[in-house]
Amino acid sequence: MKKILVTGANGFLGQHLVYLLLQKGYTVIAVARGVSRLPFTGEEAFIYYDADITNDLVVQEIFEKEKPHTIVHAAAMTQADDCQLHQEACEAVNVRATAQLVLSAEAYSRHFIYISTDFVFDGVKGDYSEDDALNPVSWYGFTKVQAESIVETSEIPFAIVRTCLVYGNALTGTRNNIISWVKESLTAGKTIKVVSDQYRTPTHVEDLAIGIFLVIEKGATGIYHIAGKDKLTPYDMALQTAALCKLDSGLIEKVEASSFSQPAVRPPKTGFNISKARKDLGYEPVRFADGLRKTILGF
Numbered sequence: 001m002k003k004i005l006v007t008g009a010n011g012f013l014g015q016h017l018v019y020l021l022l023q024k025g026y027t028v029i030a031v032a033r034g035v036s037r038l039p040f041t042g043e044e045a046f047i048y049y050d051a052d053i054t055n056d057l058v059v060q061e062i063f064e065k066e067k068p069h070t071i072v073h074a075a076a077m078t079q080a081d082d083c084q085l086h087q088e089a090c091e092a093v094n095v096r097a098t099a100q101l102v103l104s105a106e107a108y109s110r111h112f113i114y115i116s117t118d119f120v121f122d123g124v125k126g127d128y129s130e131d132d133a134l135n136p137v138s139w140y141g142f143t144k145v146q147a148e149s150i151v152e153t154s155e156i157p158f159a160i161v162r163t164c165l166v167y168g169n170a171l172t173g174t175r176n177n178i179i180s181w182v183k184e185s186l187t188a189g190k191t192i193k194v195v196s197d198q199y200r201t202p203t204h205v206e207d208l209a210i211g212i213f214l215v216i217e218k219g220a221t222g223i224y225h226i227a228g229k230d231k232l233t234p235y236d237m238a239l240q241t242a243a244l245c246k247l248d249s250g251l252i253e254k255v256e257a258s259s260f261s262q263p264a265v266r267p268p269k270t271g272f273n274i275s276k277a278r279k280d281l282g283y284e285p286v287r288f289a290d291g292l293r294k295t296i297l298g299f
Contacts (some may be wrong), residue, residue: 050221123268
C-alpha cells in the first residue's frame with residue numbers, strides 16, 4: 001500500500017485525513033509541530049515526525065528516509081489577520097516551505113496534493129469554478145496564490161484542492177471553528193456578532209477528507225473545488241446552530257462585515273461550484289443541515 005505523507009497532521013483537517021487514510025489501509029507519515037495530538041500511536045501504519053517544515057534540511061531528511069508516494073500538504077498559516085500582521089512568518093510557512101516540499105517530492109514522490117482556499121479569489125463574483133481568475137484581497141490569499149503557482153510549475157503530477165469555511169468536530173485539541181464558537185458562546189449566555197453579508201459554501205471536515213482521499217485514489221491531477229453544496233452566510237449558520245442546540249438565537253446580533261475592524265480584508269462572496277469534483281471524482285458532500293447535525297449530535 002502507498003505511503004502518504006501529510007503535513008499539518010495535528011490540525012483540524014490533518015487529524016481527520018490521517019484517520020481516514022489509516023482506515024483505508026494506507027501507511028501515513030504524519031508531519032506536524034510539537035507532540036502528536038493524533039490518537040493513533042499504537043498503529044504500525046502510523047509514523048509521526050515533530051518537524052518544522054520551514055527547515056529545509058529536516059524536510060529533506062524525512063523524504064529521504066520515508067520516500068512517500070503521495071504528499072498532502074495541508075500545513076499552513078491560515079488565520080487571515082495573523083497573516084496580515086506577520087507577513088514574513090506567513091510567507092515562510094505558506095510559500096517557502098511549499099517550495100521546499102515540492103523540491104523534495106520531485107526527488108522522492110509521485111503525486112503532490114496542495115490544500116488551498118477560497119481566499120485566492122476577490123469575492124466579487126461568487127460561485128467560483130476552478131478556472132476563474134485569481135485575485136486575492138489579503139496577504140493570506142496572496143501567499144496561497146504564490147504557493148499554488150509553485151505547485152503548478154513543478155515537475156511532479158499535482159492536484160490543488162481548494163476548500164471553503166471548514167467546520168465539524170475536532171478529534172483532539174484543535175482550535176474552534178464557527179459552529180463550536182457559536183454553541184459555546186450561546187451556552188455561556190454571551191451575545192455574539194455574526195456577519196450576514198459574506199457568502200460561503202461551508203464544508204464539513206469529513207467531506208473534505210473524503211474529497212482528498214478520492215484525489216489520492218484516482219491519482220487525479222489539476223485543480224478541484226471541494227466544498228459543501230449550500231450557500232450560506234455565517235449568520236445563517238449561527239441561526240441553524242442555535243436552533244439545533246435549542247439555544248437563544250436572540251443573543252446572535254446580525255452585523256455587516258464593515259462593522260468589524262480587522263487587519264485582513266475578507267472576500268465578501270465566495271462559495272464554490274463543485275460540478276468538476278462531482279463529475280471527475282464522484283464527490284458528493286452532505287447538506288449543511290446534515291453536517292451540522294453530525295457536528296452537534298454525532299450522527
